Amino acid sequence: MSDEEYHIFTGKEEVKRPSKLLLLTELGRASFGLGAYFMSFPWLQFMPKGDEHPVLVLPGFMTTDTTTAPLRFYLKSRNYTPYRWRMGRNLANFHEIEEKVYDRLLELKDIHGRKVSIVGWSLGGVYAREIARRHPDAVRQVITLGSPFGGITGENNIEWIYEMVTGRKVSEVDHIPEEVVCNIPKAPPVPTTAIYTKGDGVVAWQHCMEKKEGPITENVQVTGSHIGLGHNPAVLACIAERLNQREGEWIPFKHTTMGKLFYSHYF
Numbered sequence: 001m002s003d004e005e006y007h008i009f010t011g012k013e014e015v016k017r018p019s020k021l022l023l024l025t026e027l028g029r030a031s032f033g034l035g036a037y038f039m040s041f042p043w044l045q046f047m048p049k050g051d052e053h054p055v056l057v058l059p060g061f062m063t064t065d066t067t068t069a070p071l072r073f074y075l076k077s078r079n080y081t082p083y084r085w086r087m088g089r090n091l092a093n094f095h096e097i098e099e100k101v102y103d104r105l106l107e108l109k110d111i112h113g114r115k116v117s118i119v120g121w122s123l124g125g126v127y128a129r130e131i132a133r134r135h136p137d138a139v140r141q142v143i144t145l146g147s148p149f150g151g152i153t154g155e156n157n158i159e160w161i162y163e164m165v166t167g168r169k170v171s172e173v174d175h176i177p178e179e180v181v182c183n184i185p186k187a188p189p190v191p192t193t194a195i196y197t198k199g200d201g202v203v204a205w206q207h208c209m210e211k212k213e214g215p216i217t218e219n220v221q222v223t224g225s226h227i228g229l230g231h232n233p234a235v236l237a238c239i240a241e242r243l244n245q246r247e248g249e250w251i252p253f254k255h256t257t258m259g260k261l262f263y264s265h266y267f
Contacts, residue, residue, distance in 0.1 A: 015206045017155035022201035029199070030228030037070055037231040044233060047240035050080040053140065054108045055117045055243065057082055058101070058124030061158060064089050068121065070231040078240050083108055090123060101131055105138050115140035117243055121230055122146050122203070132188035140247055141191040143239055144208070145229040146200055149184045151207035158202060191216045191250040193242050195235055202226040218252050
């Protein structure tokens with residue numbers, strides 16, 4: 001059975017694993033996006049300035065803080081206070097890092113005397129949602145970038161890449177506990193924005209969005225690759241606009257002025 005033919009059905013919706021062809025174009029599209037990041041940086045400075053509140057940025061599976069550097073640099077330029085996760089490579093060792101992420105969250109909250117926003121890329125966004133669900137009193141809002149919270153064990157191209165790169169079987173990894181996996185699709189009780197792209201070559205984009213938006217949950221679609229989400233100009237503009245919402249006064253992205261200006265295809 002080919003990758004294109006491999007699929008399952010979730011309810012009435014057919015969800016397919018991204019094709020190998022789409023995956024192979026990820027690096028090229030991400031490189032193009034990095035060029036767009038530098039070219040659009042002056043334009044991105046027109047996005048509203050923030051209130052200096054802390055933003056914890058979590059990297060994706062098999063990546064480190066290095067990959068989130070462009071995102072953190074931009075957030076700093078918009079008057080936010082971004083922080084690395086400082087835990088090395090994200091190898092999905094949930095038991096090992098869960099309390100460390102929470103301790104990091106409390107540390108930042110104590111330093112600033114205010115709640116912390118969390119931006120999580122891919123698996124980092126899955127962690128962000130779970131941490132916010134367990135400790136909503138410390139989290140201002142959550143923004144996920146291509147995070148497959150709707151099907152963490154579903155259709156993806158992660159497993160074979162991991163095994164090829166590390167020489168280890170995915171079954172050897174300290175997986176997220178089953179009880180956590182069952183809760184992950186449930187939105188945390190804080191404002192949550194799920195940014196996704198239908199051009200995702202790593203995980204099925206259908207798993208990266210809320211099945212049903214609510215009063216404090218939303219989906220925002222952008223154009224681009226999975227590994228380019230952290231420096232995608234449209235993503236950065238959306239993040240800056242989302243973080244600019246006053247605490248306790250969150251409104252959906254598609255109803256805001258900046259949303260109408262830069263994402264007219266939503267209207």
